[in-house]
Amino acid sequence: MTTTSTLTDGILYLSLAGDLVGSPDTQQLLAAVDEYLGEAVTNCAVDLSSVRYINSTGIGVLVSLLTKFRSRGGEMVLINPADHPKKMLALTKLTNIFTIAANEAAARQQILLAAS
Structure with a gap:
């Protein structure tokens, strides 16, 4: 797995x-x-569009990240999960917990909305 991170306007963008x-x-x-x-x-936005496969440990990492940001009063948004991650999130019913955005601009909007 490769990870790229950038910090823009106080939002951490991770691309996996x-x-x-x-x-x-x-x-x-x-x-x-x-x-x-x-x-x-x-606040964090995690781009999952290039993640081919995710297992239970990977799901656990996402839940851990969500917990870290929400416990500090922030938010985490997933950006455009690829097919397998999307299926795993639905199967585990985590689509009810995670905010999912179609692209980076929509993720930013969701984060700003949650902050207000």
Whole structure:
């Protein structure tokens, strides 16, 4: 899995690619996010459009990230999950918990809406 992160207007944008499964990659992702949380970043958008496969560990990582941001009064939005992640989110009924946006602009709108 590869991860790209950018910080724009106080929103952390993460772009994930490959397979989101248990590995050192997921631990590095969580550690990187913790660094941003230390800088008082409370909102995040995670682009899942390039994630081919996600397992229960990957789902757990997403839930962990959501919990981190919401516990700080922020929000996390998933952007355009690819087919397999979308099916897994629906199967686990996490589509009721996660906010899902079609693109980065829609994710930004959802975050700003949640903040108001």
